[in-house]
Amino acid sequence: MxxxxxxxxxxxxxxxxxxxxxxxxHPYVVSSYIKVNEQFYGNPSSIHTFGEKASSLFQKAKQQCKELSGMSDSSIIFTSGGTESNNLAIKGTAYSLQHKGKHLITTAIEHPSVLEVFKGLEEEGFEVTYLSVGQSGEISLDDLKAALRKDTILVSIMYVNNEIGSVQPITEAGHIIKSLSNARFHSDAVQAYGKLTTDFNTLDLVTLSAHKFNGLKGSGLLAVRKDLKLTPEIRGGGQQDGIRSGTVNTAGAVSLAKAMRLASEHxxxxxxxxxxxxxxxxxxxxxxxxxxxxxxxxxxxxxxxxxxxxxxxxxxxxxxxxxxxxxxxxxxxxxxxxxxxxxxxxxxxxxxxxxxxxxxxxxxxxxxxxxxxxxxxxxxxxxxxxxxx
Ligand SMILES: Cc1ncc(COP(=O)(O)O)c(C=O)c1O
Structure with missing residues (x-):
């Protein structure tokens, strides 16, 4: 040994x-996680002052993540990482909008935490169009235009592919989606944040995962454009506005905000x-x-x-x-x-x-x-x- x-x-x-x-x-991320766990371990839902202190740290982290995501009019849902955020974004949207239509669009090269969710939804009666890619791993915007329909409720396109690094034309795709449909637009931006200059302006939902930009495993977020409703995946005590129940991970949220700040500055x-x-x-x-x-x-x-x-x-x-x-x-x-x-x-x-x-x-x-x-x-x-x- x-x-x-x-x-x-x-x-x-x-x-x-x-x-x-x-x-x-990053060592600063680790130390912020340890500090919150050592000194501010109260439950943010508790009404005493120790709980309130944790709650205010959590709210501050949420505000920072919102600003650092560049989606200032969004709400932040903290999750256990990219996989959970993708599941929540896709199923949460599909279930909440199924009365308006059951057509969904994604690409053939998504991460399994997206593709498997779409396959599951197909089994439940949703119809999914998988956009193909060329040799470079990029989708065609004409294919996207052709795929959009009146009953399309969600388009999910990853920002950067995790296997070959292809970058999708997210901003242009967003403009097309908004001009030709009422569909919501989600991107799994797990491999993009902190590496490229990202533009989330045309997106309604964005997935991030801390451990891909020097943060900690088991910590991620879904940024949701304000007022968009999602059907919850995890039900329980109603934390995080009922969208993601479970005692909130204050240290995870604070350290995620720290990782985002370091990544965006760098x-x-x-x-x-x-x-x-x-x-x-x-x-x-x-x-x-x-x-x-x-x-x-x-x-x-x-x-x-x-x-x-x-x-x-x-x-x-x-x-x-x-x-x-x-x-x-x-x-x-x-x-x-x-x-x-x-x-x-x-x-x-x-x-x-x-x-x-x-x-x-x-x-x-x-x-x-x-x-x-x-x-x-x-x-x-x-x-x-x-x-x-
Ligand atoms: C593009 C992409 N999406 C989602 C995930 C899943 O993220 P997590 O490991 O935080 O669940 C990964 C992880 O490899 C990824 O590369």
């Missing part, structure tokens, strides 16, 4: 390039850092015979998907992991199930290219030095695996 010292040394020496799966919590600089790192990686891969690029130049700066068609993604991931370099196959969720990536399939990749796909995802404080080390280790580890294949 490794000693604590050995573990710490390995953590320091590792090259972590799996930031789309999760990021390292975003412009982070974007430049990510672009520099991505440029170096692209230059390297363009010159490697064994590698084919999957992510296009228009993709988000922190996600780079490539394939090594002569090997499998698993072989590449394990070979690099032996040198403490951590990347993944297509996504963290699908990498353990051995299921063929629905995203790469939708982009029209061959089975061989899909089998060899790996994703390198950068953190906002990644260094060029780490990328150079990654390149050195790739050159040392991958060519021997190609001999004789």
């Amino acid at each position: 490794l000693s604590v010292k050995e573990i710490n040394e390995r953590v320091i020496s590792m090259i972590y390039l799996d930031n789309s799966a999760t990021t390292k919590p 975003q412009p600089k982070a974007y430049e850092t990510l672009l520099d790192c991505q440029r170096l990686l692209r230059e390297f891969f363009y010159n490697r015979e064994e590698v084919k690029m999957i992510s296009t130049e228009n993709a988000a700066p922190h996600i780079l998907s490539v394939t090594v068609p002569k090997l499998t993604g698993e072989v590449v991931v394990h070979a690099l992991a032996k040198k403490d370099v951590f990347i993944t196959t297509s996504s963290a969720c699908s990498s353990k199930t051995n299921k063929k990536s629905h995203v790469l399939t939708a982009c029209g990749l061959s089975d061989r290219d899909i089998r060899g796909a790996v994703r390198i995802s950068l953190g906002t404080d990644q260094t060029l030095n780490e990328i150079k080390q990654f390149i050195r280790i790739w050159q040392e580890v991958i060519p021997p695996l190609l001999k004789g294949v």
